[in-house]
Amino acid sequence: xxxxxxxxxxxxxxxxxxxxxxxxxxxxxxxxxxxxxxxxxxxxxxxxxxxxxxxxxxxxxxxxxxxxxxxxxxxxxxxxxxxxxxxxxxxxxxxxxxxxxxxxxx
DNA sequence: CAGTTGACGGCCC
DNA sequence: GGGGCCGCCAACT
Numbered sequence: 001x002x003x004x005x006x007x008x009x010x011x012x013x014x015x016x017x018x019x020x021x022x023x024x025x026x027x028x029x030x031x032x033x034x035x036x037x038x039x040x041x042x043x044x045x046x047x048x049x050x051x052x053x054x055x056x057x058x059x060x061x062x063x064x065x066x067x068x069x070x071x072x073x074x075x076x077x078x079x080x081x082x083x084x085x086x087x088x089x090x091x092x093x094x095x096x097x098x099x100x101x102x103x104x105x106x
Numbered sequence: 107c108a109g110t111t112g113a114c115g116g117c118c119c
Numbered sequence: 120g121g122g123g124c125c126g127c128c129a130a131c132t
Contacts, residue, residue: 111132
């Protein structure tokens with residue numbers, strides 16, 4: 001399995017109602033230094049239907065402006081549809097960060 | 107094959 | 120708390 005696929009597998013495990021930071025996804029994918037690679041991988045998102053890349057935000061809870069299919073506006077909308085409240089365009093990481101990834105470590 | 111790029115993160119002002 | 124700088128690693132050209 002290549003690096004991108006590892007990253008996608010992790011993103012797919014993010015539970016509804018939570019978000020994960022790029023660094024967190026990178027760590028779960030195998031290397032915490034892949035934060036930038038995660039961003040790259042999600043930009044190249046091959047399957048937006050199965051990969052909830054909108055649940056991945058920066059450590060500050062900020063969404064990307066170059067969101068693949070509708071801009072950050074669309075991403076915010078999707079997050080709110082998951083029950084996540086955005087304050088000033090940001091997610092409250094303290095509340096919504098995916099803090100139990102081990103429970104989803106199949 | 108070598109240099110550049112980027113949906114980032116940490117550290118320092 | 121916000122802005123800038125540097126390091127990081129795979130993909131791209």
